Amino acid sequence: MPKPRSRKRTEKSPMRSVFVRYMFIVAFLIIWIGIIGARLVHLQITQHDWLKSQAESTRGYEHKSKMLRGTIYERDGGVLAMSIQARSLFADPKFIEDEKSVSEKLAKVLDLDRKALAADLKEGRENGRRFIWIARKVSDEVFRAVNKAFSDSGDEAATTVGHPGLGWRKEQRREYPHNELAAHVIGFSNSNDEGQSGVERSQEDVLKGETVSKWRERDRLGRVYIETGTEREPPKDIVLTIDSTIQFDTEMALAKGVKDANAIAGKAVVLDHKTGEILAMANYPTFDPNRYSESDPETRRNRVIEDNFSPGSVMKMVTYGAALEERKISPEAFVNCGNGRLTVGGYTFSDSHAIGSVSYTEAFAQSSNVGAIRTGQSVGQDTFYKYVTEFGFGSRTGVELPAETEGQLSHPDAWGGMSLASMSIGYEIGVTSLQTAVAFATIANDGVKVQPHVLKEIRQSDGSTVSTVKPKAERVVSIETARNLRKMLREVVLNGTAKQAQLQGYSSAGKTGTAWKYDPQLRRVNRAKYISSFVGFAPADDPRVAIAITIDEPRGGLRYGGQVAAPVFRQIAEKVLPRWGVPPDGSIPEDIPLFDDPAEEPMLAVEESEEDAADPAEAETRKETSVPEPRKKEAEALKKEDLDPENVAGDRPKAIRPAEKKKT
Structure with a gap:
């Protein structure tokens, strides 16, 4: 028989049940409160910034825009480079499953490779890419064509792409309205609106458009009623010294000159010598900055300031200028050029033909190497070096363009026994076309050298002037020396090697130069390759412009500076002077044929001990050549000077060491 339950235990059971239930409720409340608290902490602390941005986005948003890049103008106000709003097409591969169909449509409109585009879209989708550029900064015509291609109705007025995986973004496109005109001065900018060459690069900080970020708030109808943000200074505009008409005439004349000479390249610069304005x-050849990617990088180089070359006889202007300034010579005094040969430091320099004892003016006009070397020797190497540097050689001109080279000029401490002689006639030195233009502009400007520049002024977008370029100026030689040199340079055009530089209605002055090019592969000069030049100014007595012309490797029947470069000078000068309102001075050019002027033949020097062995035919010729009867007095004079007449006789060009390319 079962025992009866205890009354005490029976009485506690209801109390225990209530307690358990109570504790369960309390635990539940604690957990619930903990969850709520944790959620509040998460929302209020962890996700505070995100929730705030989400809330603000319902009534406001951040608006980013890039200011248009500054405009580049020519001196008379014409636009040379400008930026306009454009659209760029992009793709989101995630929403393009029909890449073959999409690629086919885009390829037809954008002239793209259909298979390559389809592969890119497929690869992007498989790799999770969400953004791919299809075409950057397209024209309005292309924009409409793309929209029409994806419009169900073929609507030409469609403003969006009818495909969820394609879209447009606003950007800016750089345009060069005159295409190739002044391309090397202006330069170009890339697809990210960053200047890559020319003024576009050197003035990047002035021209670039910054990205501006502003916060906009809108009302319930989506209308913006508040806009806040930091104001940025807008890009500035630039005015160049370039005259577009003169630039066009120069480019046309240069192109014709290069083609007529069957040359590989050419360069030209026109300078206002009084102001230094280019x-x-x-x-x-040149290129179109609108399609810079289609051009050869070599073509985009600005050879006027980037290429070194041996100036040859052009350098004789500096040689004679130094001697005149130091009172070592006078234009009317005589210099003994003998029979055209002179030995210096164990090397023999030659003229193309003997001219005997003549005035310094005639020796200069006939481009005598012997005369120039004797003139350089009268000055001495240290003084000569001083004038070479003061005329601007061996250092950058400071023009506001990138990649300018300083040329090649060693210090006299590093010169050899024949260096002074070589430099006196334009060898053992490398120069740029702009440096030669500046040197001759100094003589045209009565001996004052003015720093060349392509920037005229910087303006705000509203047209107000921010700054005007004020170039440096320094005197190199006296007014007397400059004017004597101008007369001597005038004689070169009238009766010397530059008769093709005579102008219709205007007087002109200048110096020719023809040199063999140094070939780095041969490690010596290549006697089959020439570089020919002419540098001058006009009018001769009261100059208005200085012009430098260089023709690289003329390969036709004509090759001398007086034949291929001087005519280009003439074509340019005859258009520039009337445009600038310069009255004619009545000069009438002679009818000069493009003959082979022996005074223009490049000359080299050879070591005296090797001279006869270098060319047996020439050696035999020299043995048969005696001092001409009219030159016997000169030979006697040379003996009185303790000089061997045989070292200044002969009429054939000689060879030279690799570093010395001598011209006349």
Whole structure:
């Protein structure tokens, strides 16, 4: 028989049950409160910034825009480079499953490779890419064509792409309205609106458009009623010294000159010697900055300031200028050029033909190497070096363009026994076309050298002037020396090697130069390759412009500076002077044929001990050549000077060491 339950235990059971239930409720409340608290902490602390941005986005948003890049103008206000709003097409591969169909439509409109585009879209989708550029900064015509291609109705007025995986973004496109005109001066900017060459690069900080971020708030109808943000200074505009008409005429004349000479390249620069303003700077071949990616990088180089070359007889202007300034010579005094040969430091320099004892003016006009070397020797190497540097050689001109080279000029401490002689006639030195233009502009400007520049002024977008370029100026030689040199340079055009530089209605002055090019592969000069030049100014007595022309490797029947470069100078000068309102001075050019002027033949020097062995035919010729009867007095004079007449006789060009390319 079962025992009866205890009354005490029976009485506690209801109390225990209530307690358990109570504790369960309390635990539940604690957990619930903990969850709520944790959620509140998460929302209020962890996700505070995100929730705030989400709330603000319902009534406001951040608006980013890039200011248009500054405009580049020519001196008379014409636009040379400008930026306009454009659209760029992009793709989100996630929403393009029909890449073959999409690629086919885009390829037809954008002239793209259909298979390559389809592969890119497929690869992007498989790799999770959400953004791919299809075409950057397209024209309005292309924009409409793409929209029409994806419009169900073929609507030409469609403003969006009818495909969820394609879209447009606003950007800016750089345009160069005159295409190739002044391309090497202006330069170009890339697809990210960053200047890559020319003024576009050197003035990047002035021209670039910054990205501006502003916060906009809108009302319930989506209308913006508040806009806040930091104001940025807008890009500035630039005015160049370039005259577009002169630039065009220069480019046309240079292109014709290069083609007529069957040359590989050419360069030209037109300079206002009084102000230092560069009115034109041209290279041929050239390129179109609107399609810079289609051009050869070599073509985009500005050879006027980037290429070194041996100036040859052009350098004789500096040689004679130094001697005149130091009172070592006078234009009317005589210099003994003998029979055209002179030995210096164990090397023999030659003229193309003997001219005997003549005035310094005639020796200069006939481009005598012997005369120039004797003139350089009268000055001495240290003084000569001083004038070479003061005329601007061996250092950058400071023009506001990138990649300018300083040329090649060693210090006299590093010169050899024949260095002074070589430099006196334009060897053992490398120069740029702009440096030669500046040197001759110094003589045109009565001996004052003015720093060349392509920037005229910087303006705000509203047209107000921010700054005007004020170039440096320094005197190199006296007014007397400059004017004597101008007369001597005038004689070069009238009766010397530059008769093709005579102008219709205007007087002109200048110096020719023809040199063999140094070939780095041969490690010596290549006697089959020439570089020919002419540098001058006009009018001769009261100059208005200085012009430098260089023709690289003329390969036709004509090759001398007086034949291929001087005519280009003439074509340019005859258009520039009337445009600038310069009255004619009545000069009438002679009818000069493009003959082979022996005074222009490049000359080299050979070591005296090797001279006869170098060329047996020439050696035999020299043995048969005696001092001409009219030159016997000169030979006697040389003996009185303790000089061997045989070292200044002969009429054939000689060879030279690799580093010395001598011209006349």
